[in-house]
Amino acid sequence: MLTSTNRNDLQKIVVLNPKGGCGKTTLATNIASYFAIKGSSPALLDCDPQGYSMRWIERRHRSLAAVHGICAHKKTMQAVPSWHLRVPQETSRLIIDTPAAIENPDLFDLTYDASNIIIPVMPSAIDIRYAARFIAELLLVTRIDRRNRQLGVVATRTRKNTKSLIQLMRFLTSLQIPLIASIRDSQNFVYAAGNGIGIYEMPMHKVRDDIQQFAPIVSWLEAWRPPLPSLSPLPPRRAPEPFLDKPLH
Ligand SMILES: Nc1ncnc2c1ncn2[C@@H]1O[C@H](COP(=O)(O)OP(=O)(O)OP(=O)(O)O)[C@@H](O)[C@H]1O
Ligand SMILES: [Mg+2]
Numbered sequence: 001m002l003t004s005t006n007r008n009d010l011q012k013i014v015v016l017n018p019k020g021g022c023g024k025t026t027l028a029t030n031i032a033s034y035f036a037i038k039g040s041s042p043a044l045l046d047c048d049p050q051g052y053s054m055r056w057i058e059r060r061h062r063s064l065a066a067v068h069g070i071c072a073h074k075k076t077m078q079a080v081p082s083w084h085l086r087v088p089q090e091t092s093r094l095i096i097d098t099p100a101a102i103e104n105p106d107l108f109d110l111t112y113d114a115s116n117i118i119i120p121v122m123p124s125a126i127d128i129r130y131a132a133r134f135i136a137e138l139l140l141v142t143r144i145d146r147r148n149r150q151l152g153v154v155a156t157r158t159r160k161n162t163k164s165l166i167q168l169m170r171f172l173t174s175l176q177i178p179l180i181a182s183i184r185d186s187q188n189f190v191y192a193a194g195n196g197i198g199i200y201e202m203p204m205h206k207v208r209d210d211i212q213q214f215a216p217i218v219s220w221l222e223a224w225r226p227p228l229p230s231l232s233p234l235p236p237r238r239a240p241e242p243f244l245d246k247p248l249h
Contacts, residue, residue, distance in 0.1 A: 009226045011093045011115045016107075016138075019130050020100035023120040023156035025052045026189050027217070028097035033198025034218050035093045036065035043068040043091040047110070048099035052193075059196030073099070093221075104141055111142040115224050118180070118217070120156045123164040132171060152180040152220060159185070181216040184209070 015028045028044060032053075035042040044067050046053035057069035070086050087094055098110060111117055117138075121131040131153070138144065144151050153172055158165055165182065172179050183189075188199050188210050199207045199214060 007087075008229070010087070010091065011221070011224050011226075012096065012113060013093060013116045013118065013221060014096045014098065014110055014114045015118045015120065016098045016102070016110065017119050017121065017131065018100055018102045018134060019121075019127060022122050022127065023154070023183070025056070025097050026156070026193060027118060027120055027154060027183075028053055028095050029056045029193065030189070030198040030200070030214065031217065031221065032067045032095045033065075033192075034200050034214075035095075036067045037198075037200055039065070040093045041066070041068070041088065041090045042093045042095055043070055043087050045070045045072050045087075045094060045096045047072050047106075048097060049073040050099070053097040056193060056196050059194070061196065064197065064201065104137075107138065108141050111138065111144065114144075114150070116221055117144065117151045119151070119153045121153055121168060122157050123155050123162060123168045125164055125167070128164060128168050128171060131168075135175065135177065152178045154180050154217060155182040157185040158182045178220075180220050181213055183213050186210050 013031060015024045015031075017024060025048070032042045032044040044053050044057060046069065051071065051073070054069050054071050057067055060067065068088055068091060096110065096114075102110070119131065119135065119138075121127055135153075138151075153168075155165060155168055169179055186209075188202060188207050192199050192202060199210045204211070
């Protein structure tokens, strides 16, 4: 599952957390819809055999700003190993929706040249413990440098000021990882998912609060600049041997 496109000017945004149901597809599709509206011709790469991102694209009405879909889970990868050649030239943002229970070699391939990595975390005690373990693993397995703010967490389906949210914020501060945004539980996301749209494509009076919460995510992503040639990503190093005794999920 090598996801390099060898294009320096392509922003590669990976939405990642092996915990199922934490909001990866919801974030990926809403980010894609936002950049579609902004005219970035985004592509959405679906690495999940469940194919929810691809289904979201299929539901998208033709009159809406286009999101180019690329199906890249393992089964299709065997049939089309050169999927990365299918990232259209005009695409400037590639959003990658990843599956739950991802394994170490895939984790490495997905992240080694990522421009941004977003980790959605639901602020429950169990999810935070899980995220802590996963982030520790990610920092070991990949070449991510926390100091360049490439990696950020989004709290999903939150309620205000719960003990768990405060716990999550403390944990991230200790790791110097930014909490980019906190997204409340809202039926607008469920409606958008079912209709192939994002919250930015819904009537403003319905989604004002959600957009306000989502805005720091897109601002963080828009702050990305292509690396200078001398700072281009190094060629991939060999993925370390898996060290998890059992898969995370
Ligand atoms: N902020 C939110 N408010 C309400 N519902 C949400 C929110 N975020 C996600 N959901 C819902 O939670 C469910 C799981 O979300 P989603 O599919 O985005 O998670 P996922 O991490 O992609 O799951 P998987 O690991 O199975 O791929 C979906 O039904 C989605 O509509
Ligand atoms: Mg998903």
